[in-house]
Amino acid sequence: MPTVTPDGLTVLDGGDAPIRALVLDADPARRGDAPPLVQLRDIARPIPPAPGWALIRPTLAGINARDLALLSSDRTLPPMGAPRPLPMVPGSEVVGVVEEVNGTRWAREGQRVLVEPNAGCMIRGFPTCARCAAGEAELCENRDRPSVIGPGADGGLASGGGWSEGVLAHEEMLIPADGISDQRGVLGVSLAAAIHAVLRWNRRGDRVAVIGSGTTTRLVIAALRRLHPDVDITVMVDARGPQRTGRRRRKLPAHLAVDESSVARALECLGAARVWRGSPAQLLDRTAELLGARRMIVAGDDLPVLDRGLDAVIDCRGTAASVALGMRLLRSGATIVVAGRAGRLELDWSALWSRELTIAGSGGFGREPAGWRTFAAVREWLTDASFPADSLVTHRYQLDAFSTAIATAAAGEAVGAVKVVFEAPSAPFRQRRLAVDTELPVDDTAAPMLLAATAARVRRDDEGGG
Ligand SMILES: [Zn+2]
Structure with missing residues (x-):
């Protein structure tokens, strides 16, 4: 014994x-x-x-x-x-x-x-x-x-x-x-976390961005597509500034460079309408153009916030850059779901109260608001061969x-x-x-x-x- x-x-x-x-x-x-x-x-x-x-x-x-x-x-x-x-x-x-x-x-x-x-x-x-x-x-x-x-x-x-x-x-x-x-x-566990993250958004509107590119991001895209077939999903792979991206790339040997087009194709297969990379300024500009949103410049700040911006952002990175970008992308009264494992972040929170945003944390799963067990959906979806x-x-x-x-x-x-x-x-x-x-x-x-x-x-x- x-x-x-x-x-x-x-x-x-x-x-x-x-x-x-x-x-x-x-x-x-x-x-x-x-x-x-x-x-x-x-x-x-x-x-x-x-x-x-x-x-x-x-x-x-x-x-x-x-x-x-x-x-x-x-x-x-x-x-x-x-x-x-x-x-x-x-x-x-x-x-x-x-x-x-x-x-x-x-x-x-x-x-x-x-x-x-x-x-x-x-x-x-x-x-x-x-x-x-x-x-x-x-x-x-x-x-x-x-x-x-x-x-x-x-x-x-x-x-x-x-x-x-x-x-x-x-x-x-x-x-x-x-x-x-x-x-x-x-x-199963990643999918349960993704379903829970999507359901932390109490849906109002139909334009969503997902920030990230890993397993959670991919399953969040697939879960959004399944739970809300009509939403428009933009994926923003990274919220890094160009400087940081450059530093990271220099560290890697050439043959290990990220195959960006194959990542984008995979994310589109899961349900993303478009997959973007770039600096926060570039991503805000492209979103403004896509939505016909107005860039509002806040005094003392380099980056705009978007009026008539996105209805929801699901942030699967949970970094200071991704949360800051997410809050700027949103219209007033919209929701950012923080599904990444954020720790201590230094952030300007003024958009949170001045634009009455909602931040919803998502870190687990169990039962969803409608009363069903998250893993009941996991079982059903994984059994369904059409779920990607x-x-x-x-x-x-x-x-x-x-x-x-x-x-x-x-x-x-x-x-x-x-x-x-x-x-x-x-x-x-x-x-x-x-x-x-x-x-x-x-x-x-x-x-x-x-x-x-x-x-x-x-x-x-x-x-x-x-
Ligand atoms: Zn207990």
């Missing part, structure tokens, strides 16, 4: 076959400039801690912005929700197979499932809080408290764990994946190649990466073997890694069906 440590990771205690997992040991922010540290390690196979719990073997597990922030030593990145005890296993985007169950109602061994990484009061053994009672488990008031079921419940998928060969989840977090390929299923999600997973790596995988995800567009995933061996857990620790620094700037990432690319945007 393995021992469960207070930090929620099981440790080897003989007897059971271990599983492999990428373990984050130390808080990268406390390590200063040292490379973030994950290790591929053998840990004891987690045991479903109470009735209703199951052990899931991930077949694909995604790398997302939250994971990258967790591994980063960059102190300007925002805190990622409730504090997590270390060591921990990152990864909250999982499609997998039920490996073992403890008194579940419908989940059975061998079943393929998507996982909704929300564990509210009921699942973690607390009396139901007000937010969980309202169906908003992602905003649970008890989420920073250790579960009363025991650390096994906290080491489960609600706090990560997907970068492994086995992770715990409660049956309430599982959704049958029948009719959904692994390649589409691993996008097939080209988003661009790179797959085994857990051993974590260093390259993480560097590829961090490099993103520069190496043609959209969604980067880990793939686990398809066989059930292997026999117990000797524990071998490997410790490799993660370096997301090293050219050899980018080359390897390019070589390992499994699909390019322009080859996909999106």
Whole structure:
């Protein structure tokens, strides 16, 4: 019987076959400039801690912005929700197979499932809080408290764990994946976040801009197209000034230059009417021209705000430049949804009150205003072959190649990466073997890694069906 440590990771205690997992040991922010540290390690196979719990073997597990922030030593990145005890296993985007169950109602061994990484009061053994009672488990008031079921419940998928060969989840977090390929299923969490972001806009009007180019942006475009077929969608890939764009480009070898036309084609296939790049001034000018909007110059400011501007902006970048651009693009009384993981931003807020804009934050999902579960829509859409999600997973790596995988995800567009995933061996857990620790620094700037990432690319945007 393995021992469960207070930090929620099981440790080897003989007897059971271990599983492999990428373990984050130390808080990268406390390590200063040292490379973030994950290790591929053998840990004891987690045991479903109470009735209703199951052990899931991930077949694909995604790398997302939250994971990258967790591994980063960059102190300007925002805190990622409730504090997590270390060591921990990152990864909250999982499609997998039920490996073992403890008194579940419908989940059975061998079943393929998507996982909704929300564990509210009921699942973690607390009396139901007000937010969980309202169906908003992602905003649970008890989420920073250790579960009363025991650390096994906290080491489960609600706090990560997907970068492994086995992770715990409660049956309430599982959704049958029948009719959904692994390649589409691993996008479940990103799609849920995108649907939620779109529904944070209480629609008034029909002209929308989406800022960004990554997985969330692409799924926001597809979700907008599906939920509001008549809206006009402009995508603004970047809100950087020309100077910054130039600096970034000089860093990259020529063969790694962003293939802008293929990115634009992919975004248009998902439902964008047009895809623009440029400085904030250029993007404001083009929008004014498109809408017949008037540029209003505010005293002491170089950039205009648009009168009769856009009805909504969904900002998937969450940088100071993107939020500032978004607010200037909007007509009075319009809405900006901040779906990117914004941290501390220095911004001029005068347009917010003087033009009575609404800022809506979007960081999770659970139940939408109409009362339906976000993941019910995720399941329906991913089952529908006409929903364009097939080209988003661009790179797959085994857990051993974590260093390259993480560097590829961090490099993103520069190496043609959209969604980067880990793939686990398809066989059930292997026999117990000797524990071998490997410790490799993660370096997301090293050219050899980018080359390897390019070589390992499994699909390019322009080859996909999106
Ligand atoms: Zn709660």
